[in-house]
Amino acid sequence: MTDHPHPRAPRPQDDLAPLQRLGRGARLAGGLAFAAALSLGGAGMAAADPGDDLGTTTFSQSDQEGATEYWTAERMESAIPADTLIEGEQAPDGQVESSETVQVPRVDPLAATQTQSGEADWSFEADPSAAASGTDHIGKVFFTVGGNDYVCSGNAVASQNGSTVSTAGHCTSESGQWASNWVFAPAYDQGETPYGLWSATELYAPEQWVGQEDMNYDIAFAVVAPESGSTSLTDAVGGSGIEFNTERGALYTSFGYPAAAPFDGETLEQCQDYGSDDTLGGTDDQAIDCDMTGGSSGGPWFVGDGADGMQISVNSFGYTAQPNVMYGPYLGDVAQDVYAEAAAA
Incomplete structure (x- = not known):
């Protein structure tokens, strides 16, 4: 294992501090039940070859169509921030393998022309008016697990296939089982989904x-397809640049859709702070001051002020003993490998 270039503070000698759900004053960024055995319809057991760094699952065309049909406005509105199901779990200490910094540059959206019928013609031309600092690439993630409907956050990232979404690992799989009905709603706002729903064709974690x-590895990537047409996600909304093995302790801006009180999950929220090491539980994650609640899980962290910097993490968890502090996983060599598989799918 390669030593991390930035040493962490010593781990306290007491027991690991328990994770907690995201709530006012005590927050965890949404999660899945860690205990129950699940039956997930079209989603199968997590599959990985021995020695591989990743698990992955594939959804059939009928699964994808069923997912977009499943998520009515009523179901999206009533989806539960899954944070309550992880309450009391513990975060193991550990150091993530890290080597050289790798950056994938951002991509800007393209502009669709309008047909006489009023439908979008996804034959794109470069749109110089596309705002590089916009947030249309950030959205909500909806999925079903254990018979319940849940909500997280996600972000479109630059990729070879043009249709890769980053989110938290716990927004994709639980106890070796994958979620079903997995969709991404970029630019979600007040119940509106201006770019439609994008169903997962594959999930990687x-x-x-x-x-x-x-x-330490609460990161995942989804490859998605539109509910109609053949455009790529990043052609429609753009895609953030993403960085692995990044310098620690920079200024970060985090985005997400917190749905637990005092928020309602209907609008995109943000936090900003300088990253610091985990001195409570000993994970390799970084922490920022942030009051976002359940539903914000999987929302992206960007370097600098705003949403146009490199993505370097996602909203993941918090500790009961640290109110209003959000942790995000350090994206090291393993996360880079998982991203590379998803981006090329």
Whole structure:
């Protein structure tokens, strides 16, 4: 294992501090039940070859069509921030393998022309008016697990296939089982989905998450397809640049759709702070001051002020003993490998 270039503070000698759900004054960024055995319809057991860093699952065309049909406005509105199901879990200490910094540059959206019928013709031309600092690439993630409907957040990232979404690992799989009805709603606002719903064709997460639920690896990527047409996600909304093995302790801006009180999940919210190490539980995650609640899980962290910097993490968890503090996983070599598989799918 390569030593991390920035040492962490010593881990306290007492027991690991328990994670907690995101709530006013005590927050966890949405999660899945860690205990129950699940039956997930079209989604199967997490699959990974021995020694591989990742687990992955594929959804059939009928699964994808069923997912977009499933998420009516009423179901989206009533989806539960899944944070309550992780309450009391513990975050294992650990150091993420890290080597050289790798950056994937952002991509800007393209402009669709309008047909006589009023439908979008996804034959794109470069749109110089596309705002590089816009947030249309950030959206809500909806999924079903254990017979319940849940909500997280996600972000479109630059990729070879043009249709890759980042989110938290716990927004994709639980106890070796994958979620079903997984869709991404970019630019969600007040119940409106201006770019429609994008259903997952594949889900990817580190085997350290899928097999062990290690909070150091609470990151996942989805490859998605539009509910109609053949455009790519980043052509429609753009895609953030993403960075692995990044310098620690910079100024970060975090985005998400917190749905637990005092928020309602209907609008995009943000936090900003300088990253600091986990001195409570000993994970390799970074922490920022942030009051976002359940539903914000999987929302992106960007370097700098705003949404146009490199993405370097996602909203993941918090500790009961640290109110209003959000942790995000350090994206090291394993996360880079998982991203590379998803981006090329």
